[in-house]
Amino acid sequence: MRNPTPDESNLRAAMVRAALELDARNLNRGTSGNVGVRCGKRLLVTPSGVPARELTAQGMVLLAANGDVIGAGHPSSEWRFHRDILASRPDVHAVVHVHSPFATTLACLGIEVPPFHYMIAAAGGSTIRCAPYALFGTQELSDHALAALKDRRACLLANHGMITTGRDLADAVALCVEVESLCEQYWRARQIAEPRHLTDAQMAEVMERFKTYGQRADGEQERP
Ligand SMILES: [Zn+2]
Numbered sequence: 460m461r462n463p464t465p466d467e468s469n470l471r472a473a474m475v476r477a478a479l480e481l482d483a484r485n486l487n488r489g490t491s492g493n494v495g496v497r498c499g500k501r502l503l504v505t506p507s508g509v510p511a512r513e514l515t516a517q518g519m520v521l522l523a524a525n526g527d528v529i530g531a532g533h534p535s536s537e538w539r540f541h542r543d544i545l546a547s548r549p550d551v552h553a554v555v556h557v558h559s560p561f562a563t564t565l566a567c568l569g570i571e572v573p574p575f576h577y578m579i580a581a582a583g584g585s586t587i588r589c590a591p592y593a594l595f596g597t598q599e600l601s602d603h604a605l606a607a608l609k610d611r612r613a614c615l616l617a618n619h620g621m622i623t624t625g626r627d628l629a630d631a632v633a634l635c636v637e638v639e640s641l642c643e644q645y646w647r648a649r650q651i652a653e654p655r656h657l658t659d660a661q662m663a664e665v666m667e668r669f670k671t672y673g674q675r676a677d678g679e680q681e682r683p
Pocket residue numbers: 491492537556557558595619620
């Protein structure tokens with residue numbers, strides 16, 4: 460039995476808290492959805508088919524950079540996109556995937572969320588892209604997700620759900636809450652009419668302001 464380092468133990472505990480929070484906020488139900496975090500040159504992923512309330516810190520699955528399981532456990536079927544996102548994006552240290560109601564509704568319609576609200580910029584650009592459909596757990600899905608996440612911190616997955624990323628788990632969970640809220644607002648607006656879209660210049664101004672003020676995805680100011 461290997462002994463995890465203090466850092467790894469902290470990450471494992473944070474993953475349990477994140478999964479419970481996603482469940483409590485109705486962003487995940489049952490065994491859908493999963494989280495992954497960078498752990499040195501390796502990654503930790505939630506196990507396959509375990510509901511959030513039954514997750515334990517010890518039950519998180521440690522993977523080598525090539526995806527091989529280190530120790531015991533069966534990782535989430537979506538471990539490939541967790542591995543690939545963490546490998547190709549040094550700025551990302553945590554990945555959250557959910558089938559939340561409003562994001563998934565838009566994803567099932569194949570909708571790219573336009574700049575109808577300035578907070579779209581929290582996801583890294585002027586749109587939240589929707590990756591084309593591919594079977595869950597496949598390399599094809601991971602490739603589509605990676606392309607949709609180019610210069611972005613979040614994307615939808617067609618006929619499936621959404622992915623958010625962050626510099627840590629709290630950051631990725633906060634963005635997940637924000638994107639779900641934006642998807643709900645866009646869905647509501649479209650019951651009346653297509654909302655006016657902000658221009659590229661207006662979105663560029665927001666992104667510049669976010670940089671200047673160190674804005675977090677949760678809308679709070681960065682603490683010094
Ligand atoms: Zn999924």
